[in-house]
Amino acid sequence: MRHLLSTQDVTQSEALAILDTARELAQVADRPVKKLPTLRGRTVVNLFFEDSTRTRISFEAAAKRLSADVINFSAKGSSLSKGESLKDTALTLQAMGADAVVIRHQASGAAHRLANSDWIHGAVINAGDGTHEHPTQALLDAYTMRDHLRDGQGSLEGLNVVIVGDVLHSRVARSNVWLLDTLGADVTLVAPPTLLPVGVGQWPCRISYDLDAAIPEADAVMMLRVQNERMNASYFPSARSIAALRAWTPHGWRAARPRDRHAPRTHESWDGDHCRCGRRRPVGHRRAGDQRRQRAHGRALPAAGEATTGKR
Amino acid sequence: MTPDQEFLTDSDINRAVVRIAHEILERNRGADNLVLLGIPRRGVPLAKRIAAAMSGIEGREVPAGALDVGMYRDDLRLRPTVALHPTVIPGGDITGKTVVLVDDVLFSGRTTRAAMDALSGAGRPRAVQLAVLVDRGHRDLPIRADYVGKNLPTSRDDDVQVTLTETDGTDAVRLVRAGGN
Numbered sequence: 450m451r452h453l454l455s456t457q458d459v460t461q462s463e464a465l466a467i468l469d470t471a472r473e474l475a476q477v478a479d480r481p482v483k484k485l486p487t488l489r490g491r492t493v494v495n496l497f498f499e500d501s502t503r504t505r506i507s508f509e510a511a512a513k514r515l516s517a518d519v520i521n522f523s524a525k526g527s528s529l530s531k532g533e534s535l536k537d538t539a540l541t542l543q544a545m546g547a548d549a550v551v552i553r554h555q556a557s558g559a560a561h562r563l564a565n566s567d568w569i570h571g572a573v574i575n576a577g578d579g580t581h582e583h584p585t586q587a588l589l590d591a592y593t594m595r596d597h598l599r600d601g602q603g604s605l606e607g608l609n610v611v612i613v614g615d616v617l618h619s620r621v622a623r624s625n626v627w628l629l630d631t632l633g634a635d636v637t638l639v640a641p642p643t644l645l646p647v648g649v650g651q652w653p654c655r656i657s658y659d660l661d662a663a664i665p666e667a668d669a670v671m672m673l674r675v676q677n678e679r680m681n682a683s684y685f686p687s688a689r690s691i692a693a694l695r696a697w698t699p700h701g702w703r704a705a706r707p708r709d710r711h712a713p714r715t716h717e718s719w720d721g722d723h724c725r726c727g728r729r730r731p732v733g734h735r736r737a738g739d740q741r742r743q744r745a746h747g748r749a750l751p752a753a754g755e756a757t758t759g760k761r
Numbered sequence: 762m763t764p765d766q767e768f769l770t771d772s773d774i775n776r777a778v779v780r781i782a783h784e785i786l787e788r789n790r791g792a793d794n795l796v797l798l799g800i801p802r803r804g805v806p807l808a809k810r811i812a813a814a815m816s817g818i819e820g821r822e823v824p825a826g827a828l829d830v831g832m833y834r835d836d837l838r839l840r841p842t843v844a845l846h847p848t849v850i851p852g853g854d855i856t857g858k859t860v861v862l863v864d865d866v867l868f869s870g871r872t873t874r875a876a877m878d879a880l881s882g883a884g885r886p887r888a889v890q891l892a893v894l895v896d897r898g899h900r901d902l903p904i905r906a907d908y909v910g911k912n913l914p915t916s917r918d919d920d921v922q923v924t925l926t927e928t929d930g931t932d933a934v935r936l937v938r939a940g941g942n
Contacts, residue, residue: 466842466844469844469845470844470845473829473845473846473847473848474832474845476847476848480882480883481882481883481884482881482882482883484882485832485833485882486832486833486878487832487833487837515832
């Protein structure tokens with residue numbers, strides 16, 4: 450495997466090898482010397498055309514712990530504002546001898562273009578391209594589920610995973626559907642029809658419009674936020690109407706079976722206050738969204754939470 | 762054109778393990794502060810066997826663990842990716858201990874070098890010793906073993922195959938001559 454562009458390219462044995470490696474590497478953080486010499490003398494470029502906190506810091510920390518030299522590029526403050534194109538940037542990186550490029554870009558397919566052009570000879574890792582894919586996040590989500598529900602062993606055969614929310618704009622949902630299917634899990638997407646992409650019927654998953662019906666069957670639930678910043682049209686009448694899907698809130702979460710309350714919730718689930726208003730904090734909720742996401746979140750979702758609270 | 766030769770049988774391996782256990786105890790004057798670390802895969806069960814033999818002789822538990830060296834190799838770019846194995850450090854720390862590295866075959870010495878680097882990432886041992894079941898020669902580095910089960914003269918292209926009950930079902934050391942079969 451030369452590049453990591455999409456979870457569709459990853460076979461089950463490759464995915465399991467990555468998850469097993471991650472499990473062993475996680476131990477490195479507990480050692481006195483938190484560094485391995487594996488990538489010594491290699492150069493890794495983090496190419497971030499889109500804002501990111503967690504992903505960029507994670508990639509930087511990972512490369513540094515493997516002893517690579519890391520160069521961070523972010524669109525803000527670069528020559529992009531002078532009209533430099535992706536190709537110009539890529540050729541500069543090639544001249545610098547980048548062994549690996551981690552790219553996040555607002556355009557779907559940017560990572561693919563970089564990997565399959567002649568601009569650059571290093572390995573390309575997709576850290577999120579538009580609304581297309583975010584394979585490393587999907588691998589991390591799979592790692593979390595495997596860790597909590599399968600003791601970090603084997604595949605995810607027979608696991609029921611419900612992904613609920615703005616699937617249309619979610620690259621994480623796409624990557625997760627393919628990867629979880631590869632790992633043997635059964636995936637159900639829950640969203641209003643307007644927030645499901647065209648052609649979703651071809652994906653290896655079930656579709657449901659009723660979260661209350663899907664949750665009791667779920668071993669793990671992934672909540673996707675509403676990506677206001679990507680919306681250029683009305684996809685639902687109001688935040689209040691979304692809140693009508695009762696279980697989009699922590700209160701609805703409690704309606705789930707006791708077993709499910711211990712199921713890991715991964716990725717951009719409810720931030721801050723929303724989580725605290727639930728009686729117990731679900732296992733596996735550990736990451737707050739990045740700032741811009743929180744802002745977008747803050748606009749759309751408190752209304753949903755309050756609406757439900759008011760109803761009770 | 763020589764067919765496979767079985768150089769060590771299961772009872773030979775047992776005797777070698779017991780002898781190495783005695784030698785380690787003799788050299789270190791007992792099992793105080795000793796930790797055995799096997800290098801995956803087959804060094805790990807060997808370390809356990811030697812530790813069990815030492816425990817039997819000393820009448821107290823001798824700790825044995827595992828030290829994965831995959832990420833410390835200098836030939837990572839030349840080989841296909843290999844899976845990592847767990848690293849288990851008994852007691853969590855090796856600082857001040859005498860560590861005996863255990864592996865099945867000593868060949869180029871590169872695995873041992875990688876293991877010494879891996880050790881420095883896990884702490885600062887008082888001393889490091891090396892025990893191997895088979896020393897087949899042809900070192901690329903200035904490394905020698907402190908305890909050797911069997912010295913096996915080979916040509917560089919020969920293949921030494923070690924199988925252990927824990928990993929492969931049977932105990933044996935075979936030598937497959939280059940150009941054989």
